[in-house]
Amino acid sequence: MTGRLAIVGLGPGDDRYLTPEAREALDGADALYGYGPYLDRVPERCGQARHESGNRVEGARAEAALRDAASGAQVAMVSGGDPGVFAMASAVCGEIEAGPESWRTLDVVVVPGITxxxxxxxxxxxxxxxxxxxxxxxxxxxxxxxxxxxxxxxxxxxxxxxxxxxxxxxxxxxxxxxxxxxxxxxxxxxxxxxxxxxxxxxxxxxxxxxxxxxxxxxxxxxxxxxxxxxxxxxxxxxxxxxxxxxxxxxxxxx
Structure with a gap:
């Protein structure tokens, strides 16, 4: 099975601001990664692993998610607002650039949100x-x-x-x-x-x-x-x- 990493923007807070694309990416993930308060905004789903981490370990969080996706898992990295605005999309890209060549072949998708x-x-x-x-x-x-x-x-x-x-x-x-x-x-x-x-x-x-x-x-x-x-x-x-x-x-x- 080919792994996938979706970097998902949760929007500003209220569930009504979550886009359909973001909801689909979250529902289809085998594992969720994210900063604790952001991860808490995603309802728990049976069989879905959750990996919570602190506020200043973005690189380590991105690396762990990439390793999981490289093993074949469907992974979602959650990010408040939009993941491309001072958030996790840049951190993931940085780890891909510095990491093993195999990470460059992963299916990586950035799902926008309201910043x-x-x-x-x-x-x-x-x-x-x-x-x-x-x-x-x-x-x-x-x-x-x-x-x-x-x-x-x-x-x-x-x-x-x-x-x-x-x-x-x-x-x-x-x-x-x-x-x-x-x-x-x-x-x-x-x-x-x-x-x-x-x-x-x-x-x-x-x-x-x-x-x-x-x-x-x-x-x-x-x-x-x-x-x-x-x-x-x-x-x-x-x-x-x-x-x-x-x-x-x-x-x-x-």
Whole structure:
């Protein structure tokens, strides 16, 4: 029997956001691999093995799943949101590149899911309506000075910026430093969206401005969107405001 590895995006949380393709891949797997909290979101099925692992062992998790698939098993690697956005698809590809030649002949499929950036943007309105970029503020796998350079470049170029992994107990200062850095390029009134647990029962959305963003609490379940100079907020009586970035942009003066 030929093995297969499906890297499956679970979406933002609620089961209704799981795609039919993702559900089919999960149901057809002999074994599931994943970070514990993500694996907990998949209902247990009789006869299906489950291999839970921690948050910072992506390489080892990918290697174990590849070995299982190479033995002939139908394997699903679960990933929150979309597996190709700061998630397990890259880790699996890295292990395939560094691993034995036999892994390159495996049937490997990446099954997309709704990433947090898109879920939060949908809840807020249309902040990603014009050019945007996504960054992770975690400096576990890259130096902080590189993050600073990228923040400078993105803000000065007029991108809306989606910030993943904004803050954690081990990294309590990065988000504040990022806001201070962005304030060098952006107006104090620039809209900022905090979306926590978007798509789950405990979802919380906060819309504020760059000069007030330091006062908003965030954690690893939070996705932050920092607007561009064009981003607008529409106040609506009786309804949440709409944050949007027009599809047109002014020319940059020399």
């Amino acid at each position: 947090a950036m898109l879920m939060v943007a949908a809840r807020a309105g249309a902040p990603l309506g014009h050019d945007f970029c996504a960054m992770s503020l975690s400096d576990n796998l890259k130096p902080w000075d590189l993050i600073e350079r990228r923040l400078d470049a993105a803000a000065s170029a007029g991108f809306v910026i989606a910030l993943y992994n904004p803050i954690s107990k081990a990294r309590p200062w990065q988000l504040g430093e990022a806001f201070t850095r962005l304030a060098r390029h952006l107006a104090p009134t620039t809209p900022v969206v905090f979306g926590r647990a978007a798509g789950r029962d405990d979802e919380a959305m906060t819309i504020t401005t760059l000069d007030q963003a330091h006062d908003v609490k965030a954690d690893m379940a939070t996705l932050v969107i920092v607007g561009s100079p064009e981003t607008r907020v529409i106040a609506r009586q009786g309804h949440a405001p709409l944050v949007y970035t027009p599809r047109t942009a002014a020319a940059v003066s020399a």
